[in-house]
Amino acid sequence: MVPNKEIKKLTDLTSLITKGSTPTTYGYQFVDESKGEATFIGAYNCSFDGVAKMDTKKWITSEANEMLKRSKLAYEDSVLCIVGNTIGSSFMVEQSILPANINQNVALIRPVKEKVFPPYLKYAIRSPFVQWQVIQEASTQAQPSLSLKQVGDFKIFSPPLPEQRKIAKILSTWDKAISTTERLIDNSKQQKKALMQQLLTGAHTQRKRLLDDSGKPFEGEWEEKRLSELGDISSGGTPSTKQPEYWDGDINWVTPTDITKQDSIYIESTARLVSLDGIKNSSAKLLPKGTLLVCTRATIGEMAIASHEMSTNQGFKNIVPNENTNIEFVYYLLNFYKHKLISKASGSTFLELSKSAFEGLHFHIPKFQEQQKISAVLLNADQETVLLEQQLADLKQEKKALMQQLLTGKRRVKVDDEAVA
Incomplete structure (x- = not known):
């Protein structure tokens, strides 16, 4: 049981809680970085993982900064909490983003350092305990938002300062691991992009050639071919919705939404199912495993490979590869040339790629064995990213569980060593 004296309101731990504002468009303006005096922080700069998203920056002129800085200037070690739009997210102000002002969707919380350790306060505001309070308070508003009084009334677990420092240190270690993994994911994606550039484009004298099974680089010109030469191409269809027996069968029926929802190269399942009768009595077709399903309406160029027999609606052109075509190679090729x-x-009304236009698209294609080698390299690159993304998801889940324990007092830390009690 956490002692009542360790549950405190933010107003008991801070010297100032204030909102920002936006400079008038008359006479004051947002400018580019080279002319700006100060960054202008809004909800767009804050995420629920507590990281300042400074890739989206706004700058204001020196005149606008002077107009606002009387009470709206963000100071180092202050904590910013979003009170409009993505309410409840927060991050701590660091030297790297100063000088900075805040807009009306941001509350600046200035901690009394003798009572609360600023990094701990940042984590405490993002704790499940406080986020539950955010939801309760926001639900009282027609438009989700938080008043300064509501922010000040938020209660946090406030152990002694040495324990706060230890908790913040533990959680910052997880943050560093998360940040490192995110960088590895970005690097992995960039490396794959570079591989695709090297393996799929350029003149034959510049293109990177892989080694064949004998250990020698592949040779020979790539042959220019139309998509229609790579396999059988067909469109999809939609069974009549007036016939219930055509629906809720055991055949996956793919729509563009099913494709855009997923990250994998292979599609396993869909939101809706159709019956064999539905396919027989419509323009839909039963497509074999290994068919490349390419969106050619609205979200043009989104695609996936069927992991088993499936069907699609009319928003697709589907390639059933012939014996000279490696379908994973075609997947990567068309992804690279989506433009x-x-x-x-x-x-x-909306863009659509006709069957004749799709079949007539032409690309330089290597022999089957080289297609296989290229797709294997790119599949490995994808798998590396997938593994890193799973590690990232695990780290975030573990950190969330740790925050639930440490920031509510359910689990106490020993200040004299690294152990968790």
């Missing part, structure tokens, strides 16, 4: 698909689309 080429979009450029051939037309339509006044």
Whole structure:
């Protein structure tokens, strides 16, 4: 049981809680970084993982900064909490983003350092305990937002300062691991992008050639081919919704939404199922495992490979590969040249790529064995990213569980060593 004296309101631990404002567009303006005097912080700069998203920056002129800085200047070690839009997210002000002002969707919380350790306060505001309070208070508003009084009334677990420092140190270690993994994911994606550039494009004298099974680089020109030469291409269809027996069968029926929802190269399941009768009595087709499903309406160029027999609606052109085509190679090739698909689309209401235009797209294609080697390299690159993304998800989940324990007093830390009691 946490002693009542260790549960305190933010107003008991801070010297100031204030909102920002936006400079008038008359006479004051947002400018680019080279002319700006100060960064202008809003909800767009704050995420629920407590990291300042400074890739999205706004700058204000020196005149606007002077107008606001009387009470709206962010100071180092202050904590910013979003009170409009993405309410409840927060981060601590660091030297790297100063000088900075805040807009009306941000509350600046200035901690009394003799009572609360600033990094601990940052974590405490993001704790499940406080976020539950955020939800309760926000639900009383027609438009989700928080008043300064509501922010000041938030209660946090406030152990002695040495324990606060130890908790903040423990959680910052998890933050560093998360940040490192995120950088590894970015690097992995950049490396894959570079691989695709090297393996799929360029003149034959510049293109990177992989080694064949004998250990020698592949040789020979890549042959220019139309997509229609790579396999059988068909469109999809939609069974009549007036016939219940056509639906809720055991055949996955793919729509563009199913494709855009997933991250994997292979699609396993769909939101809706159709019956064999539904396929037989519509323009939909039963497609074999290994078919490349390519969106050619609205979200043009999104695609996935069927992991088993499936069907699609009419928003697709589907490639069943022939014996000379490695479908994973075609997947990566069309992903890299997605702009080429979009450029051939037309339509006044929404863009659509016709079957004839799709079949007529042409690309330089290597022999089957080289296709296999290229797709294997790119599949490995994808798998590395998938593993890193799973590690990231695990780290975030473990940190969330740790915050639940440490920031509510359910689990106490020993100040004299690294152990958790």
